[in-house]
Amino acid sequence: GENVEQHPSTLSVQEGDSAVIKCTYSDSASNYFPWYKQELGKRPQLIIDIRSNVGEKKDQRIAVTLNKTAKHFSLHITETQPEDSAVYFCAAISGSARQLTFGSGTQLTVLP
């Protein structure tokens, strides 16, 4: 089955700096890669996703890049703000699978 590795497990940045979180996956048939943000005590919420037919997607301050050859994808947050502090999870799914496999999460702390 699919295996998703996520790094780093914790990340601290100064407000205004950029943050990058990286994930690798094992199943070359995976074709959908979402990112979820989970604030303390709240439910995970989808913030951005990318499908295997594109290499990059942007939505305001967040972007995701996908390298299918290397089987890795990354979340980029620019101009970080304190409200970006949360746990971020990457995930992957292949067309033959029926459930998302999640990474272990990254605790992002944006220092004011």
Next chain:
Amino acid sequence: GAGVSQSPSNKVTEKGKDVELRCDPISGHTALYWYRQSLGQGLEFLIYFQGNSAPDKSGLPSDRFSAERTGGSVSTLTIQRTQQEDSAVYLCASSPTWGGANVLTFGAGSRLTVL
């Protein structure tokens, strides 16, 4: 409903007791998932329902765990003879489709504490 509803939000039980956790998915969503999140950990897949198909139970950690989905809507996760290691937040999610296009909407979770 407008979102995925879970109940109870918090449950404290004694070791050895049975517990039932309920999930009411978004109306019209055919796919329903249960995940478990232990303190500070990631999301561990438990079970998946899609329409009238047989559920994918491959993530259930032991035979003390079971789940059912009645009428293709509400789901109940049952944990029998609870153990302290069962303490976690149990998250339910639903999706309108399955496969490569599924976008999961999560409920707020049921926090289970086994004393």
